Amino acid sequence: MERQKSTKKNSTHGSRLLVFFISIAFTLFSTGCGNEKGKPSTEKKLRIGLMITPRGLDDKGFNDLAYAGIKSAERKFGIDPVLIEPSTMSDPEASLRFFTQQNFDAIIAVGTAFYKAIKTISKERPNLPFFVIDSSMEEGNVRGISFREDEGSFLCGFLAAKMSKTKKIGFVGGIKNETILRFFNGYYNGAMEAASDTMVVSHYVSETFSGFNDPETARKIATQLYNEGSDVIFHAAGASGLGVISAAGDAKKLVIGVDMNQDSMAPGLVLTSMLKKVDQVVEDVVKTLSEGKKPTFVKRSYGMVDNAIDLTDFQFSRQQIGDELISKLGSLRKEILEGRLQTSKAQPNPRPEKTTASGTLE
Incomplete structure (x- = not known):
């Protein structure tokens, strides 16, 4: 080199x-x-x-x-x-x-x-x-x-809401920009499709691009989200997301990975990963x-x-998710492919959200 x-x-x-x-x-x-x-x-x-x-x-x-x-x-x-x-x-x-x-x-x-x-x-x-x-x-x-991250994120939101026992799920983004908002909008819309009384709490690691490279701050954010009642978190935070998965392992709570297959990082706790085939x-x-x-x-x-967005095959979570819900996700995926399902609609009523560089929720 x-x-x-x-x-x-x-x-x-x-x-x-x-x-x-x-x-x-x-x-x-x-x-x-x-x-x-x-x-x-x-x-x-x-x-x-x-x-x-x-x-x-x-x-x-x-x-x-x-x-x-x-x-x-x-x-x-x-x-x-x-x-x-x-x-x-x-x-x-x-x-x-x-x-x-x-x-x-x-x-x-x-x-x-x-x-x-x-x-x-x-x-x-x-x-x-x-x-x-x-x-x-x-x-x-x-x-x-x-x-079109909203397409895969819709399925993640649907899955998260269906798996949540508290009716409260979290989202951790690296930064609040156009790309990450596509993730969030899809996630929110999917959750509302599954259960309209679900509360979706969003949090962003930083106001700068450092938010994609700060696992420790992301871990603190995720830990507090879990402590405050969110029992499933979806991250779209790049390398910072490794901290979210770490927090899920510590709390023994559920999490959804992103970009590449992260299911094996916490088998059974990572429900699936939204694949973004860069x-x-x-x-x-x-x-x-x-x-x-x-x-x-x-x-x-x-x-x-284009086969550029998808979910993983639930290798470690299939049993706890169940065949019925997995089949439903397959049906929703087909509707998205056929253009019959709206996934990108912007969030109509802002839910609680925070942006920080310190890792603490105010």
Whole structure:
């Protein structure tokens, strides 16, 4: 693994100031391969940068999924992928500007934390395609890729309300933004479909993107939600969600995971996980580029019909959920696929919610 630092030298009143912007990790996946006849290939490989969040790999979520997608694309399409791993988000614009100088054919960025930086840098590099996962951007050479999280979250809300004995369920989001509100709206609507007298309490880890990388604060929030009567919590908080699952284990209460299959993290307590197949989307982007097709910079939304949103198979919870409820979830899923069920309706009457960076509910 090659580690580099981006530096900038400034002169102030005759003195030189060395400013370290960011510590970078480059992981090069491939060293070249031959063609199918065993001869060295002279064809230039697509060099694609995958920019993940500072949480890094082994986050049990978005970063790991995106990494799996680019690795799969490498095997299938023979690209030259580079993992771009900023060690901090203190100056994402400086970090991204540094990376755009590394002769990439395209950059795929994971998460909305890079939104402002990409909006600026993409104008400086108009011939470099940017693909931003979890974004509705649609301008110039930037293509936003979003998901219809409300579809899977609807099923999670229905399940949570049906499994709740207190008629009170929780939601922990990383930050209150457009993406996380899609999660919450679907969850709320599903809960109301199951039992209209269910109370849905929402809480957000932070007002900044640090809310996706703070498991300890999320654990405190979830613990208090459990103590205050919520007996099922659904998290949409990235790596912070690992703290929610930890709190569920401590309290022996129910929880629903997100993004990738988190069911085994607390078997029997994690009822299911709402799968958000970022790996599949990353591979889809690379496939388009590898086929030589000119990318269209029109935002794209993926949902159940694209097999990009779903639930896990209840491996550890099937018995306690029961076949009848699982069958009902299957019927609702079919209605969503057929467009007969409204999942995205915004919450009409705000329920109690808090946003904090301290991990305590006021």
